[in-house]
Amino acid sequence: MARHSDFDITSSLDRDILVVQFIGRSTGENARSMARKYFDVVLASGSKKVLADLSLLKGRISTGETYFLLRDLPVKPTPVGIKTAILETEEEAKFAAFLEMTANNAGLGIRCFLDREQAMAWLRSDANGL
Numbered sequence: 289m290a291r292h293s294d295f296d297i298t299s300s301l302d303r304d305i306l307v308v309q310f311i312g313r314s315t316g317e318n319a320r321s322m323a324r325k326y327f328d329v330v331l332a333s334g335s336k337k338v339l340a341d342l343s344l345l346k347g348r349i350s351t352g353e354t355y356f357l358l359r360d361l362p363v364k365p366t367p368v369g370i371k372t373a374i375l376e377t378e379e380e381a382k383f384a385a386f387l388e389m390t391a392n393n394a395g396l397g398i399r400c401f402l403d404r405e406q407a408m409a410w411l412r413s414d415a416n417g418l
Contacts, residue, residue, distance in 0.1 A: 296312055304335075305412070308326060308330065314345050315347065339408065342380070348380060358390045375407050378402050
């Protein structure tokens with residue numbers, strides 16, 4: 289488990305899928321630390337299918353912070369060849385749509401879902417992208 293003063297990241301396996309749970313508060317100050325810890329967990333696992341669950345996370349970074357965070361990620365050592373689904377809440381549907389569009393424009397193939405079962409079914413399907 290990765291620990292930081294205002295967030296935790298835990299992981300578990302659901303058969304063939306690594307489930308990474310974000311807990312705590314999301315801020316502009318901790319966004320890069322969260323991303324680094326998330327990538328550390330994913331890379332250490334060796335998993336090729338990941339559900340990044342943001343549903344328990346309080347707050348979201350701004351659209352500007354999201355844009356710059358995701359824009360800078362492809363030049364960092366990010367996991368490659370990993371199918372990633374992001375689980376968001378209904379209340380954060382607009383953020384999820386912006387996150388998905390911005391991530392894919394930055395070359396990070398992800399898909400956002402508001403329903404866990406749909407996310408898991410997509411991860412287990414043969415579909416590789418959007």
